[in-house]
Amino acid sequence: MSKSSRIxxxxxxxxxxxxxVLLREAFVALNDVVVVALAERxxxxxxxxxxxxxxxxxxxxxxxSVLAERAQMTKQAMAELVVHLERHGYVVRVPDPAxxxxxxxxATEQGADVVAVAQEVAPAIxxxxxxxxxxxxxxxxxxxxxxxxxxxxxxx
Amino acid sequence: MSKSSRIxxxxxxxxxxxxxVLLREAFVALNDVVVVALAERxxxxxxxxxxxxxxxxxxxxxxxSVLAERAQMTKQAMAELVVHLERHGYVVRVPDPAxxxxxxxxATEQGADVVAVAQEVAPAIxxxxxxxxxxxxxxxxxxxxxxxxxxxxxxx
DNA sequence: CGACGTTAGACAGGTGACATGTCGAAGTCA
DNA sequence: TGACTTCGACATGTCACCTGTCTAACGTCG
Numbered sequence: 001m002s003k004s005s006r007i008x009x010x011x012x013x014x015x016x017x018x019x020x021v022l023l024r025e026a027f028v029a030l031n032d033v034v035v036v037a038l039a040e041r042x043x044x045x046x047x048x049x050x051x052x053x054x055x056x057x058x059x060x061x062x063x064x065s066v067l068a069e070r071a072q073m074t075k076q077a078m079a080e081l082v083v084h085l086e087r088h089g090y091v092v093r094v095p096d097p098a099x100x101x102x103x104x105x106x107a108t109e110q111g112a113d114v115v116a117v118a119q120e121v122a123p124a125i126x127x128x129x130x131x132x133x134x135x136x137x138x139x140x141x142x143x144x145x146x147x148x149x150x151x152x153x154x155x156x
Numbered sequence: 157m158s159k160s161s162r163i164x165x166x167x168x169x170x171x172x173x174x175x176x177v178l179l180r181e182a183f184v185a186l187n188d189v190v191v192v193a194l195a196e197r198x199x200x201x202x203x204x205x206x207x208x209x210x211x212x213x214x215x216x217x218x219x220x221s222v223l224a225e226r227a228q229m230t231k232q233a234m235a236e237l238v239v240h241l242e243r244h245g246y247v248v249r250v251p252d253p254a255x256x257x258x259x260x261x262x263a264t265e266q267g268a269d270v271v272a273v274a275q276e277v278a279p280a281i282x283x284x285x286x287x288x289x290x291x292x293x294x295x296x297x298x299x300x301x302x303x304x305x306x307x308x309x310x311x312x
Numbered sequence: 313c314g315a316c317g318t319t320a321g322a323c324a325g326g327t328g329a330c331a332t333g334t335c336g337a338a339g340t341c342a
Numbered sequence: 343t344g345a346c347t348t349c350g351a352c353a354t355g356t357c358a359c360c361t362g363t364c365t366a367a368c369g370t371c372g
Contacts, residue, residue: 063320063321064320064321065319065320065321075320075321076321076322076323079321079322096320099319099320101319101320101321102319102320102321103320103321
């Protein structure tokens with residue numbers, strides 16, 4: 001029933017081939033690989049958004065404000081991610097000896113393990129995709145995405 | 157202060173060049189173009205997620221369940237989007253004459269205008285990107301994203 | 313040195329976009 | 343007719359953000 005007489009926006013549900021949709025789906029697909037890998041290694045509580053914490057955390061410790069700035073989100077949002085990770089033992093917050101207002105976020109051993117897994121998985125994904133497309137196409141893909149981003153940045 | 161001694165995961169904040177991150181950023185950039193275009197035409201309440209509604213809505217009307225199925229989300233999530241759009245006058249829900257359980261979601265004139273804008277903007281974006289990359293590279297990009305998706309699907 | 317504007321982060325509260333689970337009413341099929 | 347399914351409503355929860363307010367600590371400048 002209601003077999004559809006004309007589908008507006010995109011040309012239907014089967015294969016939207018819309019470039020933006022493709023980009024999103026490809027991202028989700030690759031991202032899931034990391035999440036699954038972490039879950040398999042016992043880090044199920046680490047969710048995609050937390051990569052922003054580990055990604056921008058230096059090993060000398062980093063304040064929430066700096067993390068927020070680097071990840072381009074508000075301090076509150078970042079603080080929440082850090083609280084979650086602290087509750088599960090992935091990071092600790094210690095007072096900054098140089099600034100009594102500030103607290104430094106530091107990775108625990110457990111947190112370091114997450115970083116290790118991510119460091120192992122991320123290049124593996126890149127490599128997998130490179131094999132899939134071939135080195136030339138992969139380089140072109142990377143370049144083209146950069147081109148799109150630069151164009152969007154400058155027109156914004 | 158705390159200039160960072162070594163950044164773990166990716167190689168820093170400036171240009172992560174990580175393929176997944178690039179994909180995400182490119183998607184967000186293109187998506188924003190649509191949202192901005194809609195906002196400029198007075199449809200500020202229409203947000204990215206709502207595209208799923210308009211995209212899969214046939215002009216003969218479609219039930220929430222069907223929309224949810226097409227958009228690959230739960231009925232509840234889709235129902236929420238529809239409620240929001242109904243509250244703002246973009247769609248109406250009328251009883252399905254053929255099924256007394258069901259209600260058909262229909263676009264109002266205002267909703268049709270959103271579709272019109274989207275129909276105008278989406279190809280424009282595609283075209284813009286195509287010009288940016290050249291036809292060959294654009295075709296390759298599209299193809300490569302498809303390849304990634306198929307590979308991810310089959311390995312999942 | 314002390315007042316003043318800035319910064320760090322805690323806390324309160326809110327939103328958007330999903331999820332699950334339960335339910336009654338309506339449809340379908342044996 | 344009864345058993346099962348489906349439609350959509352409602353309640354509730356989660357995740358990843360947001361704004362706004364507040365206090366303690368900091369830095370500067372007169």
